[in-house]
Amino acid sequence: MSTLVLGPESMLEHDASFVGPPKPSALDVHANGTLQAEPVSKSGLAQVISLLGRFGSLSSFIRVLGVGAVVASMCLFLVDGVSAINDTQRFYTMLAFTGLLSAGGFALAFVLKEQRGARSFFGLALLSVPINFAVLGALYYSVFQFDRTSALYPSVAHWEILDVASLGMVTLVAVASLLLVTVLSVSIMAREARVWLSVALLGSCSFLLLPIRDTTWIAPLVAVLVVALIQVVRKNGETVISLKTLSGRFVQALLFLPPGIMLFRSFWLYSVSDLSVMVIALTLFAGVRYASQRIESPVVLANALHSVSAYLAIVAAYFGALWVHSFLPAVFLEITFIALFGGLMFELESRVQSKWFARFISVANYTVLAAAVLFGLIFLGSLLSFVVGSLTTIVLAVLSAIRKRRAELFISGMALAAMLLLYTDNIVWYINHAGWFGLATLGGLAILSASLIERFGPVLSLRITQKRS
Numbered sequence: 001m002s003t004l005v006l007g008p009e010s011m012l013e014h015d016a017s018f019v020g021p022p023k024p025s026a027l028d029v030h031a032n033g034t035l036q037a038e039p040v041s042k043s044g045l046a047q048v049i050s051l052l053g054r055f056g057s058l059s060s061f062i063r064v065l066g067v068g069a070v071v072a073s074m075c076l077f078l079v080d081g082v083s084a085i086n087d088t089q090r091f092y093t094m095l096a097f098t099g100l101l102s103a104g105g106f107a108l109a110f111v112l113k114e115q116r117g118a119r120s121f122f123g124l125a126l127l128s129v130p131i132n133f134a135v136l137g138a139l140y141y142s143v144f145q146f147d148r149t150s151a152l153y154p155s156v157a158h159w160e161i162l163d164v165a166s167l168g169m170v171t172l173v174a175v176a177s178l179l180l181v182t183v184l185s186v187s188i189m190a191r192e193a194r195v196w197l198s199v200a201l202l203g204s205c206s207f208l209l210l211p212i213r214d215t216t217w218i219a220p221l222v223a224v225l226v227v228a229l230i231q232v233v234r235k236n237g238e239t240v241i242s243l244k245t246l247s248g249r250f251v252q253a254l255l256f257l258p259p260g261i262m263l264f265r266s267f268w269l270y271s272v273s274d275l276s277v278m279v280i281a282l283t284l285f286a287g288v289r290y291a292s293q294r295i296e297s298p299v300v301l302a303n304a305l306h307s308v309s310a311y312l313a314i315v316a317a318y319f320g321a322l323w324v325h326s327f328l329p330a331v332f333l334e335i336t337f338i339a340l341f342g343g344l345m346f347e348l349e350s351r352v353q354s355k356w357f358a359r360f361i362s363v364a365n366y367t368v369l370a371a372a373v374l375f376g377l378i379f380l381g382s383l384l385s386f387v388v389g390s391l392t393t394i395v396l397a398v399l400s401a402i403r404k405r406r407a408e409l410f411i412s413g414m415a416l417a418a419m420l421l422l423y424t425d426n427i428v429w430y431i432n433h434a435g436w437f438g439l440a441t442l443g444g445l446a447i448l449s450a451s452l453i454e455r456f457g458p459v460l461s462l463r464i465t466q467k468r469s
Helices: 008-014 044-053 058-080 087-110 115-141 164-189 191-209 215-237 246-254 257-269 274-293 299-325 331-351 355-380 383-402 406-422 424-468
Strands: 027-029 035-037
Touching: 087 115, 087 164, 115 164, 115 191, 115 246, 115 257, 164 191, 164 246, 191 215, 191 246, 191 257, 215 257, 215 274, 274 299, 274 331, 299 331, 299 355, 331 355, 331 383, 355 383, 355 406, 383 406, 406 424
Parallel strands: none
Antiparallel strands: 027 035
């Protein structure tokens, strides 16, 4: 009996039932655009496809590239502009570009019925609204100036219009166009909150039209604007579900772009005072504080924002101390730094959710404050500096004892011991010259301090424990 042996090719020809499902190709693009790579293949092409697959779909990857290209084109236009035309025509070209983005989004949404691409176009159009307002503000400033600042503008920041009549016409066209684009785009991306978000965005952008560039005025204006926007978002947007999406968060973030442009413009083109830097740092501290409180996960992102807050705290304290030192004695430099930095860092520690990171913030706070009082005593050497440093370290030691923080208590105790050692000669002189009255005064202060600790220590400790829990 002969045996028939069939190879792979013969088997396929002999019986079609032996043929299994078709082998998937290296790149399988489904109807919805989802990328699938062959799991068995380890080729370089499969690795590239796996990397692209992290975007979720081929269309998403292409869309991200397109958005990046459009944003890059906006930047290049602001830098290079269009040759052989004046600034008014350049601004009209920018408005036309914004209109084209809105038209593209409208076509995708209502003709092709494709919502993701439409949101991308409307998001880009909405991004261009603050930029158009910033350029319109530059045209205003070329005609009206409420301050006396002077600067040599680079070509990218130089915008000029011929007369008031031309400025009025440009304003009418711009307001009509940008109002329509804002309302339409916000309605597509955050329908439930379209009214107050549109009003808030246009109101925020209108600050860019103010013909003021002096940072003495810009810093408090930005501070008021940021605080007001935070309150508006907190009051109207906390319970709106659509604002939890990526599109909703993007529109909310755009509210803070105009004050960011105002700050960048002032820092880039004009001189900045110590007071302005302090106000701006405090404003950014409040903004980052609000952003960190809205993040539930991941913890790494929240801790990153807390780190930014700590940096802003030391910047605000440093420039605040320099500003105070410009018109008050040198010891107030130390007092201002200790009060600002310590207050901001204690507030930061109270809202950090991660226990180990909160402890790190606490130790860093105590270390910087201890270094501040020691440097103040070394470089100033006055009695008032010694009193301020001693009171600061004593308060820190009492707080660390109430909270049962050994590391912080050690830092405070070492700082106090170092101060007493550095000021030993003056202490001996004081005791020799003050006599019994000086010793009685020191003893009375010690008893009073102990009484205050006994009276308010347990209550303070309980409140701190309850707040942390």
